[in-house]
Amino acid sequence: MEPIITSPDPTDALSSVPAAGAGRGLPPTGRLRFFFGPMDCGKSTLALQIDHNQARQGRRGLLLVRHDRSGTPTISSRMGLVRHALEVHEDMDLCALVREHWSRGSRVDYVIVDEAQFLSAEQVDQLAELADDAHLEVYCFGLATDFRSALFPGSQRLFELADELNAIQVEVLCWCGRPGRFNARVHDGDVVRAGDTVLVADTVAADTAEVRYQVLCRTHYRTGDLGPHPVDDRQLSLT
Numbered sequence: 001m002e003p004i005i006t007s008p009d010p011t012d013a014l015s016s017v018p019a020a021g022a023g024r025g026l027p028p029t030g031r032l033r034f035f036f037g038p039m040d041c042g043k044s045t046l047a048l049q050i051d052h053n054q055a056r057q058g059r060r061g062l063l064l065v066r067h068d069r070s071g072t073p074t075i076s077s078r079m080g081l082v083r084h085a086l087e088v089h090e091d092m093d094l095c096a097l098v099r100e101h102w103s104r105g106s107r108v109d110y111v112i113v114d115e116a117q118f119l120s121a122e123q124v125d126q127l128a129e130l131a132d133d134a135h136l137e138v139y140c141f142g143l144a145t146d147f148r149s150a151l152f153p154g155s156q157r158l159f160e161l162a163d164e165l166n167a168i169q170v171e172v173l174c175w176c177g178r179p180g181r182f183n184a185r186v187h188d189g190d191v192v193r194a195g196d197t198v199l200v201a202d203t204v205a206a207d208t209a210e211v212r213y214q215v216l217c218r219t220h221y222r223t224g225d226l227g228p229h230p231v232d233d234r235q236l237s238l239t
């Protein structure tokens with residue numbers, strides 16, 4: 001298959017870091033990585049740390065996001081870090097996006113995608129193509145499963161295609177103390193089992209929000225037991 005993307009100046013875009021396989025007679029490729037975990041486990045924080053570490057070595061990244069919690073085109077971490085990102089729209093072709101950057105003379109060495117669960121399967125295929133044919137390092141961050149505990153389509157495709165699957169190591173605890181893996185959607189104090197897949201909201205209920213999410217262990221996700229009244233994170237920072 002013909003590579004669909006070429007850098008306008010390969011020595012510019014590709015020279016800064018030896019590609020995977022270099023020195024072993026293998027054709028150079030980038031890698032597609034998926035970092036996943038429940039809400040609030042630190043995915044956006046890690047995305048911004050990886051960007052920071054790459055950028056300080058002079059590499060140029062393209063930061064992408066779809067439906068950030070903040071409602072703005074940013075990658076935002078609950079630790080307080082925020083970076084501007086490009087909003088990925090439903091039909092956006094991510095290969096064409098990178099090509100466009102190159103045609104304007106902008107370097108792209110790596111791509112970071114937050115909320116990658118919301119990508120379409122086709123967009124994940126495009127990211128794999130960018131890793132293989134354009135030799136980009138692609139870092140995706142997102143939820144594995146939705147509020148019904150079913151894989152998001154974008155995450156399913158990432159599980160199928162990624163070179164590396166990384167479960168985030170920071171445990172989010174259920175109210176009972178067990179590790180939580182299930183993102184329950186809560187409406188008026190009840191766990192909701194049906195509805196739209198996409199509903200942007202936080203784990204801390206804003207005063208105006210009708211819906212919030214709560215990370216639960218499997219037992220309490222199944223029984224819909226939300227435990228004693230949830231602790232408000234804003235109170236934690238005052239102690």
Ligand SMILES: Nc1ncnc2c1ncn2[C@@H]1O[C@H](COP(=O)(O)OP(=O)(O)O)[C@@H](O)[C@H]1O
Nearest residue numbers: 038039040041042043044045046076077078079
């Ligand atoms: N005040 C705080 N002190 C220490 N860690 C915090 C604080 N607030 C949030 N965090 C950490 O930030 C994590 C959430 O990070 P974030 O990147 O927003 O998660 P995600 O993108 O996975 O939803 C929490 O699990 C917790 O470890």
Ligand SMILES: Cc1cn([C@H]2C[C@H](O)[C@@H](COP(=O)(O)O)O2)c(=O)[nH]c1=O
Nearest residue numbers: 039040069146147183197198199200201
């Ligand atoms: C489970 C689930 C979540 N969402 C939304 C809710 C948040 O806006 C994001 C996840 O944010 P985080 O950075 O991982 O905290 O996804 C959704 O739309 N549908 C769902 O089923």
